[in-house]
Amino acid sequence: MVRSITQEAADIASKILNARLTLKRLRRAHLCPRLTIPSANAQLDAQVAEMHELDNELQELEGQIEDVKERVKAGARDVERLRLTRPRLSGLLGFVIGR
Numbered sequence: 001m002v003r004s005i006t007q008e009a010a011d012i013a014s015k016i017l018n019a020r021l022t023l024k025r026l027r028r029a030h031l032c033p034r035l036t037i038p039s040a041n042a043q044l045d046a047q048v049a050e051m052h053e054l055d056n057e058l059q060e061l062e063g064q065i066e067d068v069k070e071r072v073k074a075g076a077r078d079v080e081r082l083r084l085t086r087p088r089l090s091g092l093l094g095f096v097i098g099r
Helices: 002-029 037-098
Strands: none
Touching: none
């Protein structure tokens, strides 16, 4: 009985040592940067602020895109109007020049 308890204690001590060695290896493999809770929260806050800024910029750009689309549509309407007016104006110019 004493021997089994002693063996169990030795097994547990060995497992603890192995776990510590595994942690040291992991820490050595992944040195930088380890985040603490405060630094993780600060990084999160910065990312949230950046997302808000980017969202505002996106909305502004989408508004500018809509303005450009409207100007393009208006320009296309003007071109079509002028295209339809051109033959009439050419006829009038021909009439004036022909005199």
